[in-house]
Amino acid sequence: MYVAVKGGEQAIARAHRWLADRRRGDRERPELEVAQIGDQLRLAVDRVMSEASLYDPELAALAFKQASGDLTEAVFLLRAYRTTLPRLAVSEPLDTAGMRIERRISATYKDVPGGQILGPTYDYTHRLLDFLQLAGAEVPPAETRDDVTDAEPCPQILELLNDEGLVEQAIDDGSEPMDITRDPPDYPMDRAARLQMLARGDEGYLLALGYSTQRGYGRNHPFAGEIRLGQVEVEIHVDEWDETICVGEIALSECQMINQFGGSREAAPQFTRGYGLAFGHNERKTMAMALVDRALRAEELGEPISGPAQQAEFVLAHADSVDASGFVSHLKLPHYVDFQSELDLLRRLRREHAARQAELDSARDTASPQPEER
Amino acid sequence: MTCTSRGARQRLLALSSRQHIEARWGSLGRLPGHRCLRGPETGMAMLKGRIGATGNAFHLGEMTLTRASVALDDGTVGHGWVRGRDHRHAELIALADAVAQHAAWQEALETQVLAPLADELAARQRRDAATAAATRVDFFTLVRGE
Numbered sequence: 001m002y003v004a005v006k007g008g009e010q011a012i013a014r015a016h017r018w019l020a021d022r023r024r025g026d027r028e029r030p031e032l033e034v035a036q037i038g039d040q041l042r043l044a045v046d047r048v049m050s051e052a053s054l055y056d057p058e059l060a061a062l063a064f065k066q067a068s069g070d071l072t073e074a075v076f077l078l079r080a081y082r083t084t085l086p087r088l089a090v091s092e093p094l095d096t097a098g099m100r101i102e103r104r105i106s107a108t109y110k111d112v113p114g115g116q117i118l119g120p121t122y123d124y125t126h127r128l129l130d131f132l133q134l135a136g137a138e139v140p141p142a143e144t145r146d147d148v149t150d151a152e153p154c155p156q157i158l159e160l161l162n163d164e165g166l167v168e169q170a171i172d173d174g175s176e177p178m179d180i181t182r183d184p185p186d187y188p189m190d191r192a193a194r195l196q197m198l199a200r201g202d203e204g205y206l207l208a209l210g211y212s213t214q215r216g217y218g219r220n221h222p223f224a225g226e227i228r229l230g231q232v233e234v235e236i237h238v239d240e241w242d243e244t245i246c247v248g249e250i251a252l253s254e255c256q257m258i259n260q261f262g263g264s265r266e267a268a269p270q271f272t273r274g275y276g277l278a279f280g281h282n283e284r285k286t287m288a289m290a291l292v293d294r295a296l297r298a299e300e301l302g303e304p305i306s307g308p309a310q311q312a313e314f315v316l317a318h319a320d321s322v323d324a325s326g327f328v329s330h331l332k333l334p335h336y337v338d339f340q341s342e343l344d345l346l347r348r349l350r351r352e353h354a355a356r357q358a359e360l361d362s363a364r365d366t367a368s369p370q371p372e373e374r
Numbered sequence: 375m376t377c378t379s380r381g382a383r384q385r386l387l388a389l390s391s392r393q394h395i396e397a398r399w400g401s402l403g404r405l406p407g408h409r410c411l412r413g414p415e416t417g418m419a420m421l422k423g424r425i426g427a428t429g430n431a432f433h434l435g436e437m438t439l440t441r442a443s444v445a446l447d448d449g450t451v452g453h454g455w456v457r458g459r460d461h462r463h464a465e466l467i468a469l470a471d472a473v474a475q476h477a478a479w480q481e482a483l484e485t486q487v488l489a490p491l492a493d494e495l496a497a498r499q500r501r502d503a504a505t506a507a508a509t510r511v512d513f514f515t516l517v518r519g520e
Binding site for chain 1: 388418419421422429430431434435437438441453458499502503504507508513
């Protein structure tokens with residue numbers, strides 16, 4: 001039960017002013033610019049865009065600054081802003097095969113057309129703190145390979161290397177996907193709707209669930225078939241033109257996981273797949289998403305449902321950090337009346353308990369043998 | 375003179391930065407006056423992905439999108455769309471769309487705005503590709519004697 005509580009306006013105003021002061025920090029140092037965040041803390045920006053489900057690097061950087069670096073708060077800010085905008089268009093499905101590649105690796109095939117491109121990765125770093133960064137050392141520019149005149153085509157590996165039909169194919173049957181921002185989720189949910197929910201899901205949560213499948217709670221034997229990061233052009237339909245039009249580029253991360261076999265009496269055994277796609281450079285997120293996507297296909301693939309990651313309603317209903325932090329945070333709201341009624345109840349229960357106890361004691365007293373009189 | 379198609383022009387201008395377009399736009403000289411018919415206004419586009427990159431579509435999330443429609447003084451209408459929230463960028467694309475419909479401006483637009491922007495875009499994409507290629511793994515165990 002909630003009741004309106006008046007008062008505290010001045011305290012709130014002063015608390016917010018202190019917050020802004022803390023955020024600004026030492027006035028001797030220059031203030032952090034939003035453009036610097038977009039430029040130098042881009043992985044945080046990408047995570048905010050991905051979980052807020054709105055691609056706008058500048059606003060995600062602003063949200064990150066405004067939230068003093070609290071990613072969950074920043075996601076909430078950007079998600080809230082999203083509700084103020086009208087939807088002007090729907091895109092054509094993004095063509096990740098046509099991605100301008102910044103990174104592309106496969107853990108299943110070494111020698112692939114287009115090659116293995118490491119890109120700007122933290123892999124192979126020694127995870128030793130770099131004290132040169134503390135000292136503000138100059139950073140040399142990235143190297144380029146001058147014999148490259150044009151990007152070599154990088155076809156989707158799973159499409160390319162599947163002559164034998166060993167890997168399950170993803171084929172478009174033309175069905176229109178559900179949109180969870182328009183229609184409330186309803187279980188059981190199809191794979192397209194599940195992926196929309198996972199795409200905005202909290203990375204830490206998905207990472208933990210993906211990890212749980214590797215540790216045996218719904219094991220599905222994954223291999224990273226292909227991971228790619230890069231720029232993809234966005235094409236939309238508009239009423240004014242017959243053809244679709246390109247309105248710009250966005251950064252995307254994609255993970256194609258290959259998992260152990262499925263098959264049936266009719267279909268020969270083949271590798272199954274899990275899929276992850278996210279805004280920006282969000283490799284770990286897409287890997288976790290692909291693991292969870294595959295785990296959630298348990299029923300479809302006739303597997304026993306034994307792990308938490310395979311339970312769609314549990315996984316999906318708790319994946320959104322805005323929902324989760326909202327409901328947890330509401331515990332901070334005044335519950336004075338609610339708590340008062342609990343206190344009253346508790347006092348009554350204790351009175352009743354004491355009365356029962358006294359009754360028992362007196363019953364014991366009468367039942368117990370009296371000391372013999374001499 | 376090659377003539378950029380309407381779709382290719384919209385794409386080129388959407389992929390070019392507003393600063394780059396503005397820098398070239400001045401060279402067109404005095405353009406006819408215009409008024410905004412719609413916008414510029416910012417909203418969102420819902421982006422779709424495909425399950426497994428080739429399968430059924432799903433909704434990935436939204437992005438900010440700005441659109442503008444302009445009418446030149448003689449009534450010629452142009453439209454422009456661009457990712458993000460830059461109103462001037464969308465308006466410039468719409469203006470280019472309108473101006474391109476006039477024979478008198480077409481050539482100047484092609485040679486002084488679109489062609490240099492196409493060169494800049496190609497150079498940027500080549501540079502990106504060369505940077506990525508520098509991190510390509512050469513598996514020395516795969517080198518065969520030649």
